[in-house]
Amino acid sequence: MIQVQNLSKSFQDIKAVNDISFTIKKGEIFGLLGPNGAGKSTTLNMMSAILKSDEGHIHIDGNLINGHAKTCKHLIGVVPQEISLYEDLSAYKNLLFWGNLYGIPSKELKDRINKTLALIGLLDRKNDLIKTYSGGMKRRINIAAALLHHPKVLFMDEPTVGIDPQSRNHIFEVIETLNKQGMTIVYTTHYMEEVERLCNRIAIIDSGKIIAQGTQAELKELIPTKESIQFEFNLLSENDVNQLRGRLPYPLSQNKNKLLVECTVQELSKVITTCNELQLSVEDIQLNKVNLEAIFLSLTGKQLRD
Known part of the structure; x- marks a missing residue:
């Protein structure tokens, strides 16, 4: 056209x-x-x-x-x-x-x-x-x-x-x-x-x-950052993280009582179900979406609305 x-x-x-x-x-x-x-x-x-x-x-x-x-x-x-x-x-x-x-x-x-x-x-x-x-x-x-x-x-x-x-x-x-x-x-x-x-x-x-x-x-797909979800727990041990790694097909990284899971919002329910099965108490959930603002920042090094 x-x-x-x-x-x-x-x-x-x-x-x-x-x-x-x-x-x-x-x-x-x-x-x-x-x-x-x-x-x-x-x-x-x-x-x-x-x-x-x-x-x-x-x-x-x-x-x-x-x-x-x-x-x-x-x-x-x-x-x-x-x-x-x-x-x-x-x-x-x-x-x-x-x-x-x-x-x-x-x-x-x-x-x-x-x-x-x-x-x-x-x-x-x-x-x-x-x-x-x-x-x-x-x-x-x-x-x-x-x-x-x-x-x-x-x-x-x-x-x-x-x-x-x-x-x-x-x-x-x-x-x-x-x-x-x-x-x-x-x-x-x-x-x-x-x-x-x-x-x-x-x-x-x-x-x-x-x-x-x-x-x-x-x-x-142009940027390395992927969608992720950060979970904050009342208590999170190394053993808990190892059990989650054995049950979940997503990359995980721990920072004290916080766990970053590289998955999408559509996969959130699977992670929550697994946490409940392991009797892990989730205190807070934060979504880290890859949007166009993040893409622009990654490609140019500045905010879209500068």
Whole structure:
């Protein structure tokens, strides 16, 4: 669906995007994950023909964007970081304005506006002025504006920044609905929990370079750290640990009354059952999951949200 090949972009002496390549399949949600200033927005702006690349090529549905920008723009919808709405107009009139820019016929446009407002859960507020909306509601209207022309691909640049949890969850539900309907979605964020929930595949970007990409399972294989569970006991002897080693198929390491077991949450019940059989009193359990934050830290030596 989308091919990005050796893409680069500089602003004076700053290399914002440095020779990146990736492919996005039709119907998947592809995440660009990285800290602020990593090059996510610049990449998305080049993919949506807002910026021209210094080097490299972008193909969208077989069309080279540098030679067929107009065709590509009709294939994509763009949800920018900034709220692109007129505060003194109603939501309906804002969408009417954007729909007219797309050249959608008037009768058809009215129907599309109502259906899109229903999708984002704001049909009952369509005649209210945008300035009366919360930040999360404005974000949802921003999304609606990008959907009016029925794009095949939706680019979303940090769409949940600065909004309340309820609105964030509603946006997630809209994204999941659109994806089930077959829409391809490119999603940029610095919130690792968002891509963990939404994305089929992920590219981790830092300082303009893609440092890793793949499914969540594939990314977890890139680092030596494995999921583990730490158990704290009232009392734990060396003999107790030896008995556990004989019964459990997982690597164990002891530190006084604490035991680190290299296993997943799904295997937790087996460990607890074995402890109960040996009459070991578990005082506390701590899960050590390998998530995207841990992967980013391992690959770059810094926190994702630095």
